[in-house]
Amino acid sequence: MARIELDLAHAYRPNPQQDSDYALLPLKMTFEDGGAYALLGPSGCGKTTLLNITSGLLQPSHGKVLFDGRDMTRQSPQERNIAQVFQFPVIYDTMTVAENLAFPLRNRKVPEAQIKKRVGEIAEMLDMSGQLNQRAAGLAADAKQKISLGRGLVRPDVAAVLFDEPLTVIDPHLKWQLRRKLKQIHHELKLTLVYVTHDQVEALTFADQVVVMTRGRAVQVGPADALFERPQHTFVGHFIGSPGMNFLHAEVRGAQLLLAGDEWPLPAGVRLPEGPLKLGVRPEYVEVTAPHAPGAVAATVRQVQDVGTHLMLTAELQGVPLKARLGVEWLTLKAGDPVWLQLLGPHSCFYVNEELVS
Numbered sequence: 001m002a003r004i005e006l007d008l009a010h011a012y013r014p015n016p017q018q019d020s021d022y023a024l025l026p027l028k029m030t031f032e033d034g035g036a037y038a039l040l041g042p043s044g045c046g047k048t049t050l051l052n053i054t055s056g057l058l059q060p061s062h063g064k065v066l067f068d069g070r071d072m073t074r075q076s077p078q079e080r081n082i083a084q085v086f087q088f089p090v091i092y093d094t095m096t097v098a099e100n101l102a103f104p105l106r107n108r109k110v111p112e113a114q115i116k117k118r119v120g121e122i123a124e125m126l127d128m129s130g131q132l133n134q135r136a137a138g139l140a141a142d143a144k145q146k147i148s149l150g151r152g153l154v155r156p157d158v159a160a161v162l163f164d165e166p167l168t169v170i171d172p173h174l175k176w177q178l179r180r181k182l183k184q185i186h187h188e189l190k191l192t193l194v195y196v197t198h199d200q201v202e203a204l205t206f207a208d209q210v211v212v213m214t215r216g217r218a219v220q221v222g223p224a225d226a227l228f229e230r231p232q233h234t235f236v237g238h239f240i241g242s243p244g245m246n247f248l249h250a251e252v253r254g255a256q257l258l259l260a261g262d263e264w265p266l267p268a269g270v271r272l273p274e275g276p277l278k279l280g281v282r283p284e285y286v287e288v289t290a291p292h293a294p295g296a297v298a299a300t301v302r303q304v305q306d307v308g309t310h311l312m313l314t315a316e317l318q319g320v321p322l323k324a325r326l327g328v329e330w331l332t333l334k335a336g337d338p339v340w341l342q343l344l345g346p347h348s349c350f351y352v353n354e355e356l357v358s
């Protein structure tokens with residue numbers, strides 16, 4: 001296992017001049033030894049570029065990659081001792097499941113008794129013990145991908161295992177099981193794992209630390225609760241959550257907050273710079289209150305969706321749509337009704353230039 005430090009930027013084109021010339025803007029990041037990380041973000045944000053730089057498939061145009069303090073920037077994946085799992089199965093069809101799983105160990109001349117033991121453990125973790133002697137050729141796509149996962153995890157001495165959207169070919173039901181399984185395997189094997197995905201549920205279930213990326217920038221690295229409670233950037237608020245955070249324009253004047261045509265004293269303990277900013281509030285923390293309650297704003301109901309366990313209210317406040325997750329007792333609300341919403345509270349987040357300031 002290794003502690004991997006990245007201090008780099010990457011442009012695919014020569015002589016980058018402006019931010020948009022970079023696939024990765026300057027970033028400093030550490031994958032701690034034994035940690036489980038997810039690189040999460042929309043298509044084109046730089047996840048695969050970052051993963052390939054970590055593995056050694058790609059060399060950064062600027063900066064360094066250190067493994068346990070040693071400069072590995074110019075080393076290949078083999079020299080870095082990295083295992084990789086890709087989107088599609090990389091296995092030998094003519095071999096059995098056991099032979100496929102054993103392959104990375106045989107390559108490294110691990111003694112047969114140890115190989116047998118490790119292959120048995122990995123097969124058990126992946127629920128493949130009953131298929132060990134079957135030929136890979138006859139297996140379904142998701143079973144083949146499980147073998148690929150197993151081959152990635154089988155060597156205990158790798159610096160890290162890197163996954164690039166490994167559950168793409170897996171059917172949705174099994175996907176859920178495999179995500180939990182990978183998390184469990186991580187706890188048992190304590191390998192350093194880095195996992196690329198554009199699916200927030202996948203990232204949040206699998207990883208201890210999620211790196212949220214947009215347009216070549218890593219805008220926040222943190223555990224699921226921090227990404228939910230204190231998004232450091234409006235992109236994180238918007239991207240994490242279903243639906244994402246609500247944002248409203250507001251302004252600070254002295255100790256007052258101007259919001260939706262009203263003025264409120266700033267919440268206790270909150271210090272904000274004078275001038276325009278954005279208030280961020282999760283739908284989970286918006287409450288319906290009595291008319292004219294302190295801090296409440298008047299909005300109009302646009303839609304109430306019954307989603308079984310709760311209601312999803314879409315309201316409109318001065319032309320801006322607002323989402324609120326409400327209890328089923330609010331099913332009486334109808335499109336066009338006036339509604340008073342409490343937006344300010346301990347969960348309020350404030351943003352200047354898209355960055356969290358309080």
Ligand SMILES: Nc1ncnc2c1ncn2[C@@H]1O[C@H](COP(=O)(O)OP(=O)(O)OP(=O)(O)O)[C@@H](O)[C@H]1O
Nearest residue numbers: 012013023041042043044045046047048049050198
């Ligand atoms: N070999 C390449 N040459 C030039 N530009 C590239 C190359 N590979 C990626 N890019 C560009 O770099 C940016 C980041 O791409 P990257 O593949 O790292 O993003 P991603 O987040 O992994 O996206 P996806 O989820 O679609 O794979 C994109 O603008 C992409 O077009």
